[in-house]
Amino acid sequence: MVSFLLNYKPVLNKVELVATNTTGGLVENAGLRVTRLLSGPLGGDAQIAAMAAEKKLDLIVFFRDPLDKHPHEPDVQMLMRICDVHNIPLATNIAAAELLFKGLLYKKDNGS
Numbered sequence: 878m879v880s881f882l883l884n885y886k887p888v889l890n891k892v893e894l895v896a897t898n899t900t901g902g903l904v905e906n907a908g909l910r911v912t913r914l915l916s917g918p919l920g921g922d923a924q925i926a927a928m929a930a931e932k933k934l935d936l937i938v939f940f941r942d943p944l945d946k947h948p949h950e951p952d953v954q955m956l957m958r959i960c961d962v963h964n965i966p967l968a969t970n971i972a973a974a975e976l977l978f979k980g981l982l983y984k985k986d987n988g989s
Contacts, residue, residue: 878940879907881971885978892935895928897921922952926959936966936981938974 878900882889886909894911896904898921901913915921928934937960941953960967968974 878938879903881938881940881974882909883907888978888982895925895934897925917952918949922949922956926956929956929959929965930963932963932965934965936968936977938968938977940971940974941969 882894882904889909894904894909895901896911896913898913898916898919901911904911905913914924925934925937929937937956939953939956957967957969959965966977968977
C-alpha cells in the first residue's frame with residue numbers, strides 16, 4: 878500500500894487521506910498526512926464504511942490478499958457491500974487502484 882501511495886505523493890498531499898490505524902501508521906511514516914481511525918479488527922473498517930455511506934469519501938483503496946483469510950472477513954465484506962450500495966469506487970488490488978487514480982488525475986487535469 879505504502880509504495881503504491883508514494884507513486885502519487887504529490888497528488889495525495891493535496892487530499893485528505895483516511896486509514897485504519899496500522900495502515901495509517903505506515904502511511905504516516907512514509908511522509909503522508911493521514912487521519913488514523915481504529916485498527917481494522919477493532920472497528921476501523923466499519924468507521925470507513927460509515928464514512929462511505931455518508932458520502933464523505935471519494936474512493937476507497939483496500940488491498941487484500943485473496944489467498945489469505947482475514948480474521949475480520951465479515952468487516953471486509955461489509956465495507957465492500959457499502960461501497961456497492963453507495964456507489965463508492967473501491968480498489969482491492971493495484972491494477973484497479975491505478976485505474977481509479979489515473980481517472981481522478983485525468984478528471985482533475987481536464988477541469989471536470
